[in-house]
Amino acid sequence: MPIIWLAVSALGALGTGSNGLGATMLPTALRETGLLMASVGIISGAMGLVAAWLVTHYDFPLRRLFDWALVLPLAVPTYLAAYAYVEFLDFTGPIQGFIRELTGATTIREYWFPNIKSQWGAMLVFSAVLYPYCYVACRALFLMQSSALSIAARTLGANGARTFFAVVLPVARPALVVGMTLAMMEVVNDLGAVQYFGINSITNVIYSTWINRSDFGGAAQLAVTVVLVIGLLIIAEQKARRNRVYTAQRDSRVPPAREVLGGGRRLLAFGFCAVLFLIGFGIPAGELLYLSVRLYHAPTLQLMWQALLPTLILGAIGALVTVALGLTAARLSEKQGATSGLIRIATLGYAIPGTVLALGLLQPLGQADLWFNRMTMALFDWRPGLILSGSMAALIYVYAIRFLAVSHSTLDAAMKKRGRAMLDASRALGASRLRTLFGVDLPTLSPAILSAGMLVFVEIVKELPATLLLRPMGVETLATLVYSRANVGLFAQAALPALCIVLVGTFPVILASWAGDRRKV
Structure with a gap:
């Protein structure tokens, strides 16, 4: 959707004086x-x-x-x-x-x-x-x-x-x-x-x-x-x-x-x-x-604590949604044909810059909010305001697009290595699909699920362009806090939250590397 919307907007801007492809820079x-x-x-x-x-x-x-x-x-x-x-x-x-x-x-x-x-x-x-x-x-x-x-x-x-x-x-x-x-x-x-x-x-x-x-x-x-x-x-x-x-x-x-x-x-x-x-x-x-x-001082620590909670919430929810989508995509990609090709296309979001995705999502999400508010006004005489474009939902959406490839590749490799023998045995012994899912499928994939979740969490904590452009008014994450302070020369106020980002990312990187070694040997 964001790429299609951008393509339509780009074609519509031709001949209107937009300074895009003709920009001097x-x-x-x-x-x-x-x-x-x-x-x-x-x-x-x-x-x-x-x-x-x-x-x-x-x-x-x-x-x-x-x-x-x-x-x-x-x-x-x-x-x-x-x-x-x-x-x-x-x-x-x-x-x-x-x-x-x-x-x-x-x-x-x-x-x-x-x-x-x-x-x-x-x-x-x-x-x-x-x-x-x-x-x-x-x-x-x-x-x-x-x-x-x-x-x-x-x-x-x-x-x-x-x-x-x-x-x-x-x-x-x-x-x-x-x-x-x-x-x-x-x-x-x-x-x-x-x-x-x-x-x-x-x-x-x-x-x-x-x-x-x-x-x-x-x-x-x-x-x-x-x-x-x-x-x-x-x-x-x-x-x-x-x-x-x-x-x-x-x-x-x-x-x-x-x-x-x-x-x-x-x-x-x-x-x-x-x-x-x-x-x-x-x-x-x-x-x-x-x-x-x-350069430690109390206001810096207070700013960091205020930005830490939204960062952790976005990272946790984004990782949960992205891993769930990655697991579904890995399951669907086992089928040959058009489904497998569409999954490969969907995972190309990692190659698209966050600024481009944010640009392609802001207008369609705003249009969806406008239609929804018109519907609620006509039915209930009530205006809920910005639900998608003005909330964390837009950020979760762009995270899922950007980092689906991370979760999908990790889970797809784990599923191919495990094979389907255990799943087929469970069904042959009379277990339902739901019991097989929670009793065999997810437990055997738990190391890969944990690894994929941690990798996506780290990527979300570090992500800056899309977060900077789509975050709700008044919401500050560690990444945007560091950017806003460092860009105006106040690096003393950015050092502590910047160190927090590095520390949050260090342990999952080590654990993911260790898990990868275990899978290779």
Whole structure:
């Protein structure tokens, strides 16, 4: 519905003077967005691929710790990482403070330091917190992949570097492309970080066209353009790897062999993983913790508690609804034919930026409220007001669209692994469908349901663009509180709620990673 509504609005705005596709900032927005997407995809892909290769094929100090710790940057939203890095690398931060102590300088004119609020700064921050998408995907593939190909290459005389580029990299292509695609989708979806860095991304231009210029038609034209580009990228990638086989399955009872590194290679592997963890989680979380302690005051804590309850309520209800829909979709996708294809289309909502979904939902939900109020006035002489567009229902709706793919993929994989033998046995023994559902089906899927629920909950807690645009009047979540304070330079008031978002997301990320490991081995 939101995409259809946007398409109709975009077509209707043609020839009306809407400044959408003809916006003067559009070429700049497309160029800067494309550059940021490509650079973040390449950098995060390289970091995630190398890290996954190291922890699955080699043994070095703290490898077991890095195995799960390298996933933790997923708990840090991109906009929080942007705020933390600016504070860390700014004039008043510890790095420039140390340089001034070392050189005796007192002003920025007396020494040179790069400006973090720039395109390169955005590349650094986005890549630092988004590489886990590539790391998790490549690590899962390596754990399931037979080591026979690599052993054969080494037996035939190829060294480690040649084996990596000639065998490992081509084999890892599907997982690498998936991870890079997810990272690039997060770049397109982001609003807070690109605004803070001063980047004219396409999402930022859509937001400005809609909110600042009140040009819904022009914003709809830009939004449809984004959706078409994303759709073409997905179709092109799927066609590129159609009918190709990349995996050679290993015996799941035998763990992949790991080579014990020694000397300089041992230190390099340890140093690489340590730097990834530091830039992705250590610096943002450490800076937020430091600022929360140093700049603590009671009003900040009160603001956080006021925003925490709506955040938890939205996260809990959104996770419950999305997991229920994901379970239903996974059950329906077992049937071949049109139903399975429609489910695949429905799960593409994760690739659509939250700003685009909010833009496509606001008007139809407002129209539905108008029709409902007219009906109640005609029947009961009573006007209930805004039920959909002015309540949390709109947010739950957009969360379900955005994160259905997260719950569906988790539950669909669990259902395929379990099979239908137990369900068929229960029905054969005379149990009703309802008793089979609650006695066999749901209990056997409970780990996957819990994992999917936690992942969706974390995504909702971190989500900013749609929440910022569709939240009811007077409702503040942790994400919108951090955005509103940091955008006006009051980061002291944003540090504590920002740290709370990171802490809320850390435990589920660790637990989901652990549950994924249990399913793989």
